[in-house]
Amino acid sequence: MSTHNVPETFSIPVGPLHVALEEPMYFKIDVQGETVSHIDINAGHAHRGIEYLTTKRTMYQNVVLTERICSLCSNSHPQTFAMAAEKIAGIEVPERGIYLRTVADEMKRVTSHLFNVALLVHLVGYETYFMHMMQVREIGQDMLESIFGNRQDIGAMCIGGVRYDLDDKSIAYIKGALDKIEAETKDIIKTFKTNGSILRRTKGVGVLTHADAITCGVVGPVARASGVDYDVRREAPYAAYDRLPLVVHSLTDGDVWSRAMVRLEEILTSINLLRVCLRDLPGGPVNINDRPDIPPGQAVTRSEAPRGEVIYYLRTNDTPQPERVKWRVPTFMNWDSLRFMLQDAKIADIAMIVNSIDPCLSCTER
Amino acid sequence: MSRLPQDLEARLTAAAPAGVEFSAETDHYGVTVAWLGLASAADLSPVAALLKDMGARLSMITCAQPSVPEEEEEDEDEENEDGEAKAEAAPKETPKTFGGTPFDGTSYEIDYHFDIAGDALTVIAYVPQGGSIASLTPLFRNADWHEREMMELYAVKVTDHPDPRRLFLDASVDGAVLERLIPFSTLVNAASTKGLWERLVAGKKGAA
Numbered sequence: 001m002s003t004h005n006v007p008e009t010f011s012i013p014v015g016p017l018h019v020a021l022e023e024p025m026y027f028k029i030d031v032q033g034e035t036v037s038h039i040d041i042n043a044g045h046a047h048r049g050i051e052y053l054t055t056k057r058t059m060y061q062n063v064v065l066t067e068r069i070c071s072l073c074s075n076s077h078p079q080t081f082a083m084a085a086e087k088i089a090g091i092e093v094p095e096r097g098i099y100l101r102t103v104a105d106e107m108k109r110v111t112s113h114l115f116n117v118a119l120l121v122h123l124v125g126y127e128t129y130f131m132h133m134m135q136v137r138e139i140g141q142d143m144l145e146s147i148f149g150n151r152q153d154i155g156a157m158c159i160g161g162v163r164y165d166l167d168d169k170s171i172a173y174i175k176g177a178l179d180k181i182e183a184e185t186k187d188i189i190k191t192f193k194t195n196g197s198i199l200r201r202t203k204g205v206g207v208l209t210h211a212d213a214i215t216c217g218v219v220g221p222v223a224r225a226s227g228v229d230y231d232v233r234r235e236a237p238y239a240a241y242d243r244l245p246l247v248v249h250s251l252t253d254g255d256v257w258s259r260a261m262v263r264l265e266e267i268l269t270s271i272n273l274l275r276v277c278l279r280d281l282p283g284g285p286v287n288i289n290d291r292p293d294i295p296p297g298q299a300v301t302r303s304e305a306p307r308g309e310v311i312y313y314l315r316t317n318d319t320p321q322p323e324r325v326k327w328r329v330p331t332f333m334n335w336d337s338l339r340f341m342l343q344d345a346k347i348a349d350i351a352m353i354v355n356s357i358d359p360c361l362s363c364t365e366r
Numbered sequence: 367m368s369r370l371p372q373d374l375e376a377r378l379t380a381a382a383p384a385g386v387e388f389s390a391e392t393d394h395y396g397v398t399v400a401w402l403g404l405a406s407a408a409d410l411s412p413v414a415a416l417l418k419d420m421g422a423r424l425s426m427i428t429c430a431q432p433s434v435p436e437e438e439e440e441d442e443d444e445e446n447e448d449g450e451a452k453a454e455a456a457p458k459e460t461p462k463t464f465g466g467t468p469f470d471g472t473s474y475e476i477d478y479h480f481d482i483a484g485d486a487l488t489v490i491a492y493v494p495q496g497g498s499i500a501s502l503t504p505l506f507r508n509a510d511w512h513e514r515e516m517m518e519l520y521a522v523k524v525t526d527h528p529d530p531r532r533l534f535l536d537a538s539v540d541g542a543v544l545e546r547l548i549p550f551s552t553l554v555n556a557a558s559t560k561g562l563w564e565r566l567v568a569g570k571k572g573a574a
Contacts, residue, residue: 043533043534044532044533044534044535044536047534047535049543051519051544052543052544087393214423215507215508216507216508217423217424217425217506217507217508230484232484234484235483235484236395236397236484236485236486237395237396237397238395238397242395242396299399300399300479300486300488302425302481302486309425309481311425311426311479313426313428313477313479313488315430315432317433323430323432323433324428324430326426326428326430327426328425328426328512332511333508335511336507336508336510336511365534
């Protein structure tokens with residue numbers, strides 16, 4: 001045995017720019033040997049002051065601006081913002097618009113979840129399968145690009161409805177793409193349940209207990225993987241979710257594997273919802289074809305983004321610009337839970353655990 | 367058909383002795399959105415404790431500086447109780463009364479957005495300029511970041527916050543950024559195109 005006097009605890013920085021983190025976040029991690037004993041989170045590297053900017057733009061310009069807060073849930077922002085404006089102005093979105101909103105929402109969810117789980121496989125070190133999963137996601141990205149003309153900021157939403165329409169040809173195309181993604185996702189789920197490399201790295205790692213999940217107020221797949229059975233689409237329905245066969249998936253282990261599994265199961269549910277929407281798609285206009293002034297008022301609206309509950313607070317006055325717009329994205333709530341997940345974790349698992357909350361920084365910091 | 371408890375308004379009123387303003391609206395999906403204005407910001411903690419007992423989840427905190435309202439009614443309120451507000455403004459920790467909070471564009475409206483089994487309840491507290499509000503972190507751990515963000519965007523003080531550091535803004539940036547006009551060129555730190563041009567010219571001269 002060595003008799004050298006080495007300190008027992010070290011402090012290591014992870015980030016702000018780190019190979020395993022997609023976006024800049026700085027973790028100051030105290031370790032004892034290989035084990036994490038304390039973490040400190042330092043945010044603010046992607047703060048852009050968009051909240052201030054919204055009060056300098058008109059309501060209609062803000063639909064464009066809010067879409068650019070984040071790329072992976074870019075559809076949820078303008079949708080929830082538009083919902084708040086519609087609530088204040090008493091605008092009724094036409095039936096077809098309601099269904100098309102749901103279609104755009106679920107398409108984004110499929111590709112967002114695939115992206116996150118693919119990154120998990122990458123961090124596990126299973127590069128071949130990571131490439132394969134990104135290829136599967138690419139079917140979804142192609143679908144977005146073909147329908148909306150863009151891979152990320154799809155520009156589908158407007159106050160009073162949506163800005164796109166589907167015809168028989170595009171519906172048939174989407175159905176074909178969904179069939180492909182569904183078959184692949186079922187395969188991925190099978191792999192996640194049986195592959196030794198994935199199971200050994202992710203099972204029982206980064207556990208967030210049910211009680212801690214409640215304390216932290218986490219939302220989305222992170223909450224559902226810890227047994228918090230909450231989904232805005234079911235609890236506070238919007239768009240067409242009140243008439244769709246929505247299945248909310250929740251697990252109880254609260255580990256990295258459970259969070260990935262919830263996301264994978266949700267992909268299948270989303271595909272099912274998309275098929276029902278495309279089957280039941282009512283006729284008529286897709287939006288109100290008007291840009292009415294939004295009267296003074298205030299509203300709170302929520303929607304289920306891929307990462308969980310997005311909440312918007314909107315206050316308008318007599319001017320075309322809103323007086324205050326405030327929103328909170330799911331990741332804003334979920335960062336804190338990392339303190340519980342990373343406690344006593346191994347250094348090698350840090351990046352994987354951070355990825356498992358599906359962090360979105362540009363959303364969080366705005 | 368609200369999922370909020372039937373006696374919610376009565377229980378909230380009992381928890382806030384200074385008085386409340388309650389309204390609720392249910393949309394055609396059956397989702398209720400309720401608003402609760404507090405007459406006194408001191409009632410925030412008891413109301414929040416009651417909501418926690420009911421299993422509420424704190425979803426978001428919004429801070430804003432409401433502009434001067436145009437309704438005459440509220441102007442009258444302001445005048446009537448202005449004296450009271452000023453009398454109370456001296457001790458720093460004493461939260462101000464709802465009616466006495468001047469609506470002059472400098473006082474703060476702090477909205478606490480709760481989720482109760484899918485329904486939304488927003489608790490509104492008013493704090494005059496220079497005032498403070500109790501931290502909700504003893505009850506709701508997740509109030510932490512919201513309050514830290516509120517403290518850097520506005521000059522509002524949060525008492526007993528366990529970790530009142532800056533959240534997103536660097537410590538070198540002056541506080542209350544949403545309360546003052548910051549020219550865009552200063553904001554982006556690139557100065558105006560003129561400034562950039564002058565710097566380029568100066569650099570060129572130095573090189574030559």
